[in-house]
Each structure stands twice: as structure tokens, then as C-alpha cells.
Amino acid sequence: MGFSITLDGAAHEVEILELRPRLKLRIDGRAYTVTGEQQEEDGRHRLEIDGRPVSFARVHVGARQALRIDGRTFEAVLVDPRDEADAAAAGHDHVRAPMPGAVIQVHKRVGEPVSRGETLLTIESMKLQMALAAPRDGVLAELKRGVGETFDKDEIVAELEPLDRAGD
Amino acid sequence: MSRFPFRKVLIANRGEIACRVERTLRDLGLASVAVHHAVEAGAPHVRGADEAVELRGATPVAAHLDIEQIVAAALRTGAEAIHPGYGFLSENARFAAAANDAGLVFVGPEAETIRLMGDKISAREFARAQGVPVAPSVTPTGDPEAFRRDAEAIGFPLLIKAAAGGGGKGMSIVRSPAELGEAARIAIGEAERYFHDGRIYAETYVERPRHIEVQVAGDGKGRAIHLHERECSVQRRFQKIIEETPAANLPPALREEICDSAVRLAAAARYRNLGTVEFILAPDGRFFFLEMNTRLQVEHPVTEMVTGLDLVQLQLEIAAGLGLTLRQGDVRVAGHAIECRVCAENADNGFLPETGVVRLLEAPSRPWLRFENALEVGLKVTADFDPMLAKLVTYGHSRDEAIDRSIAALRELTLLGVRTNIDYLGRALDHPAFRAGDLHTGFVAEHAAALAPRTPAPGALHAALIAAALGFREFRALANDAPEPYASIGPWRN
Numbered sequence: 001m002g003f004s005i006t007l008d009g010a011a012h013e014v015e016i017l018e019l020r021p022r023l024k025l026r027i028d029g030r031a032y033t034v035t036g037e038q039q040e041e042d043g044r045h046r047l048e049i050d051g052r053p054v055s056f057a058r059v060h061v062g063a064r065q066a067l068r069i070d071g072r073t074f075e076a077v078l079v080d081p082r083d084e085a086d087a088a089a090a091g092h093d094h095v096r097a098p099m100p101g102a103v104i105q106v107h108k109r110v111g112e113p114v115s116r117g118e119t120l121l122t123i124e125s126m127k128l129q130m131a132l133a134a135p136r137d138g139v140l141a142e143l144k145r146g147v148g149e150t151f152d153k154d155e156i157v158a159e160l161e162p163l164d165r166a167g168d
Numbered sequence: 169m170s171r172f173p174f175r176k177v178l179i180a181n182r183g184e185i186a187c188r189v190e191r192t193l194r195d196l197g198l199a200s201v202a203v204h205h206a207v208e209a210g211a212p213h214v215r216g217a218d219e220a221v222e223l224r225g226a227t228p229v230a231a232h233l234d235i236e237q238i239v240a241a242a243l244r245t246g247a248e249a250i251h252p253g254y255g256f257l258s259e260n261a262r263f264a265a266a267a268n269d270a271g272l273v274f275v276g277p278e279a280e281t282i283r284l285m286g287d288k289i290s291a292r293e294f295a296r297a298q299g300v301p302v303a304p305s306v307t308p309t310g311d312p313e314a315f316r317r318d319a320e321a322i323g324f325p326l327l328i329k330a331a332a333g334g335g336g337k338g339m340s341i342v343r344s345p346a347e348l349g350e351a352a353r354i355a356i357g358e359a360e361r362y363f364h365d366g367r368i369y370a371e372t373y374v375e376r377p378r379h380i381e382v383q384v385a386g387d388g389k390g391r392a393i394h395l396h397e398r399e400c401s402v403q404r405r406f407q408k409i410i411e412e413t414p415a416a417n418l419p420p421a422l423r424e425e426i427c428d429s430a431v432r433l434a435a436a437a438r439y440r441n442l443g444t445v446e447f448i449l450a451p452d453g454r455f456f457f458l459e460m461n462t463r464l465q466v467e468h469p470v471t472e473m474v475t476g477l478d479l480v481q482l483q484l485e486i487a488a489g490l491g492l493t494l495r496q497g498d499v500r501v502a503g504h505a506i507e508c509r510v511c512a513e514n515a516d517n518g519f520l521p522e523t524g525v526v527r528l529l530e531a532p533s534r535p536w537l538r539f540e541n542a543l544e545v546g547l548k549v550t551a552d553f554d555p556m557l558a559k560l561v562t563y564g565h566s567r568d569e570a571i572d573r574s575i576a577a578l579r580e581l582t583l584l585g586v587r588t589n590i591d592y593l594g595r596a597l598d599h600p601a602f603r604a605g606d607l608h609t610g611f612v613a614e615h616a617a618a619l620a621p622r623t624p625a626p627g628a629l630h631a632a633l634i635a636a637a638l639g640f641r642e643f644r645a646l647a648n649d650a651p652e653p654y655a656s657i658g659p660w661r662n
Contacts, residue, residue: 003640003643007632007636032634049631054631058636058639060639061527069631071578072628073587074632099520101521125520
């Protein structure tokens with residue numbers, strides 16, 4: 001049984017070879033035996049990989065995990081094969097905010113045609129200004145935020161008309 | 169009987185600097201009043217104060233910028249002085265004047281001095297008049313042709329800046345006369361929007377400049393001293409992320425010349441308070457006045473580490489009219505100190521700000537470390553405030569030791585729940601150019617590729633993947649749902 005996990009954006013296969021008497025995993029072609037897993041009161045986790053002690057910290061942030069291990073932070077996501085197909089299909093209709101902040105200028109009106117790369121909105125967050133550009137040619141279908149309005153990271157701030165209708 | 173003419177001080181700030189000021193007030197036996205917006209009720213700086221006042225405002229930042237409300241809060245709580253920290257109203261002449269008019273002691277300079285230094289054009293003129301080197305500059309007069317001619321006379325590249333500017337706003341590098349008109353137009357627009365003051369100027373742009381600043385202290389009567397320099401060349405988006413003192417590889421005669429210039433400026437301005445005179449240092453040893461910050465600096469702890477002085481205490485003594493309790497000869501520097509600014513940002517993607525909730529926090533503790541912060545588990549990191557979360561300040565007997573200790577401390581520091589630049593800071597300190605002291609303000613850009621995260625060795629990478637796998641519900645469910653003999657093994661305790 002295998003799982004695909006992305007660590008800092010790079011996908012890896014983690015395969016379960018054995019559950020008993022010891023957990024055995026295979027990653028990128030290498031087998032590991034995992035024993036002695038425990039969680040300490042301070043939130044740290046300990047386990048042994050091939051008998052070598054490993055200590056790390058973990059928190060869940062939505063579907064992601066942030067791990068602090070060996071003086072370094074990693075972000076891990078379990079890849080659900082169903083998600084991958086969806087994401088590839090839908091991505092380009094939405095303009096998402098790459099950072100939290102507020103709209104300071106709107107450059108296009110709803111219904112107006114836009115070209116790929118053209119600035120739709122200027123946003124600002126913590127002293128940094130940036131232009132949000134159209135991800136493709138199309139028509140601006142909806143502006144979710146106006147001047148002065150705020151948004152969170154990854155929120156959809158504008159939508160282009162759906163791709164499947166673009167050719168109508 | 170206290171030597172201070174005030175017994176209670178309102179801190180017109182928040183976060184780590186409010187906590188920092190509260191600490192010195194406590195040490196000196198003075199009471200503290202915190203101010204906060206509703207979103208920060210119960211924050212560490214509120215809990216750490218003797219009293220707290222809630223400020224109303226459409227946004228948290230608006231509340232912290234509300235002069236009338238803050239002065240009223242001071243009067244209502246019986247505070248007799250206001251410490252402004254850094255940022256917010258700390259360099260607002262109107263605030264200093266409003267505090268004084270209300271009979272309160274402003275822990276800072278005279279409003280007039282703030283005005284003089286706050287305007288980059290008047291500050292430059294003042295510095296030039298004191299014999300402090302200032303980069304050649306031109307100011308547009310409305311005749312674009314004349315502006316271009318004057319600019320060409322100085323020579324390109326030029327750096328355009330806003331007279332009322334700061335934080336990199338309205339700044340741009342112009343490399344040829346053809347770009348000048350458009351760059352000036354954009355800069356004026358940005359200056360008007362950010363500072364409501366469209367005045368700009370263009371000055372000689374120094375390639376590979378180092379940012380060297382001098383900590384000064386003045387008694388307001390014309391006596392000033394310096395507490396040596398700091399180097400703040402490691403910056404991103406024109407904002408500092410690593411600062412240190414002493415500056416690496418600075419010839420003693422040049423160091424002295426720079427520090428003396430700063431003292432001359434502070435003395436001539438009859439400067440009252442601690443302040444920072446910023447310079448850019450060219451590779452050929454020329455240095456130019458940049459600006460003076462008339463407040464406590466974010467990076468002041470590195471100076472405290474090597475001098476053993478409490479800079480907030482010095483500020484309070486000066487504000488209290490006790491004058492400078494030190495002479496220049498009393499200020500001695502031992503060792504080396506480095507500050508790393510821990511920010512909520514994605515260092516691997518243009519340093520864009522990040523938000524989240526602090527879920528886990530473990531800070532190292534050593535006699536040579538200060539972890540200046542107002543963090544706690546559950547703290548929401550929002551876009552309401554600056555992305556700086558904390559400062560890790562490390563002392564070493566030598567620069568090498570300070571670097572090694574900083575890297576070790578950054579590795580130990582665990583802050584999960586919001587993405588931070590902690591690992592990036594460690595990589596920056598460990599870069600051969602940083603270790604060699606080969607610094608300039610383009611350090612981050614120049615070494616971008618080398619400072620990107622490296623793929624860990626397979627052992628470390630796989631350990632992280634195993635740790636991750638065990639944390640996913642789907643993975644554990646599989647283990648537990650498996651038919652005998654694999655069922656209900658729970659955690660693998662063998």
C-alpha cells in the first residue's frame with residue numbers, strides 16, 4: 001500500500017511494506033524500520049528509524065502538516081489522486097490572492113475583456129504592493145473585492161468567465 | 169525617592185517592543201500602561217503592563233495611530249510620560265507636540281527635531297551644513313528638461329527617493345537619462361499616495377553599498393555621544409533582516425570618522441533622546457548620510473549586547489531631564505552581536521507575507537541569547553500588522569562565535585503554524601560571503617540561488633517523510649483497519 005506525500009512541493013512515494021511486528025516503509029527505493037513512536041507532553045514526537053532516535057515537532061494546518069525536524073521546517077501534504085485531476089482543470093478561472101491584504105486599485109470592470117498578464121487589481125499587504133494579473137485571456141466575470149476591501153491569502157478575489165463557456 | 173519625575177509611562181506601541189519597554193520600566197520601578205485594539209485584548213504586551221487601555225479604530229493600525237485617543241488614555245490613567253517605541257507614531261512630530269501640550273513627557277526628541285529629520289531634504293541640508301558627507305543630489309523643479317540636465321551633471325545611476333519617505337516607498341534606481349522622466353513620475357505618484365507629499369529627489373546611487381548606522385545619544389543641550397555602529401546591509405524589500413555590531417572589516421579610522429560624523433550631527437541638532445544616524449558606505453570607503461531615525465531602533469538590542477547598556481533606560485533618563493549619564497569614554501564594546509528578524513513570510517517566494525496561527529513555539533534559552541517577542545501559542549498572525557514576529561539576538565566573543573551561536577539557535581527555534589523565514593536566516597548567516605563579512609544591500613538578491621533551500625540528504629529527507637506519514641489520518645487508519653494480525657496496533661511501540 002502506498003501513499004504519495006509532497007514535502008516542500010516535491011512528491012515522494014511512501015510504501016508500507018509491513019505493519020507487524022514492526023512498521024516497515026519503503027521511500028524512494030529504500031526500506032526503513034520505524035519503532036518506538038511516542039508523543040511527549042511538550043508536543044514533540046520521538047521515534048526510531050532503523051534504531052536511530054529522531055525527534056520532531058508537528059502541527060496540522062488544514063490539510064497540511066508543518067514539521068520541524070533536524071533544525072528545518074518542512075511542509076507536507078498527502079496527495080489524494082482525485083484532487084490532482086480537479087485542480088488541473090479548474091485553476092485558471094480564479095485569481096487568488098498570493099498574500100493577505102487589501103485592494104488599493106481596480107484596473108478592470110466586470111464584463112471587460114482581459115489579456116493574459118494584464119493587471120486586474122493592485123493589492124497591498126504589510127507595506128508590499130503587487131499587481132494581480134489575469135492568468136489567461138478572457139473576460140472578467142466577477143470582482144469579489146473592491147478598493148479598500150481586505151482578503152486572506154489564497155482567497156479568490158476575481159473570476160474570469162469559466163473556460164468551458166469561453167468559446168460560446 | 170525615584171530619580172524620575174514621572175512614575176507611570178504609557179507605551180504607545182504593541183508587540184515585542186512594548187514588552188521590551190515594559191521590562192525596563194519594571195526594572196526602574198516605574199508603572200506601565202499598555203494600549204491595544206480590541207483584536208489584541210489579552211496579548212502579551214497587555215498582560216505584561218500594569219494597566220491597559222483599549223483604543224478604538226476602524227483597523228488595529230488606525231487605533232495605534234490615533235494621537236488624540238492615546239494622549240487621552242495617558243491622561244486618564246495618570247501616566248506622566250509616553251514612550252512611542254518604533255514605528256507607529258514614534259517619528260510623528262504632531263504626536264510629540266500633542267503629548268507635550270497635554271503636559272506629558274515625550275520619550276523622544278523635540279517635535280521640531282522630528283520635523284527636521286523626518287523630511288529627507290531638510291535633513292540632508294542640515295547634515296551637509298555640519299560637514300557630514302551627503303550624496304550629490306538633484307530636486308525636480310517642474311521643468312523636466314532642467315531636471316534631466318542637472319541629473320546628467322551628477323551622473324547615473326541615480327536613486328529616486330521621496331522627501332517624506334521611508335521603508336523603500338517611492339524609491340527606484342534610474343540607470344539612464346531616458347528612464348528618468350517616467351521613474352520620477354511614478355515616484356511622485358507613490359510619494360503622494362503614501363506620504364501625501366509628492367516631493368522627491370534623486371541622488372547618486374552607490375553600487376554595492378553597505379548600510380552602516382551609528383547609535384547616538386544626545387542630552388538636548390548640545391552634548392552627544394555615540395554607542396558605536398551597526399551594520400544592517402542584509403535587507404529584502406529595502407527592509408533589514410539581519411543586523412550586527414561591530415560592522416565586519418571596517419577599518420578603525422573609517423569607523424571613527426563615521427561615528428564622529430553622527431555625533432557632530434546629533435550635537436548640532438541639540439538632539440535629545442537616543443537616535444540613529446544612517447549612512448551608506450561605498451566600496452571605496454566614501455560614506456554618505458542617509459537619514460536620522462529619531463527613536464529607538466528595532467535592532468537596538470545588538471548595541472545593548474556589546475555595550476552592556478540598557479538603551480530604553482538611557483532614553484528614559486534623558487527624557488526625565490537627567491541628561492547623559494555616560495561620557496564617550498565610558499562606552500566600551502566587547503564581543504559581537506547579531507540580530508535576526510523572524511518574519512511571517514515565504515522567503516522562498518519573494519518574501520511575501522504569510523498569515524496563520526502560532527500552534528507551537530519553542531525558543532532556545534542560553535545566557536548569550538535574547539529572544540525578543542510577544543508570541544504565544546494561539547496568536548493569530550494577520551495582515552493587520554508588520555510581518556516581524558520576533559528578534560533573535562545573539563552574543564559571541566567573536567563574530568564567528570556569534571554567527572555559529574545564531575545558526576544553532578535558529579535551528580533550535582521552533583515556530584509552527586505560520587510560515588517564517590527562520591531557516592532562510594540560518595542559510596544567510598552560513599553563506600561564505602556573510603561569514604567573510606562581504607556584505608552589501610544587494611546581498612539577498614546576489615546570493616538568491618545559493619540561499620534557496622537545498623534538498624536534504626536522503627536520510628534527513630526520508631526521516632521527514634516518515635514523520636509526515638505518521639501524522640496523516642489516512643495513513644494511520646490504514647494501519648488500524650488492517651485485518652489481523654495487523655489490526656489495532658496503535659502507535660508503533662516496540
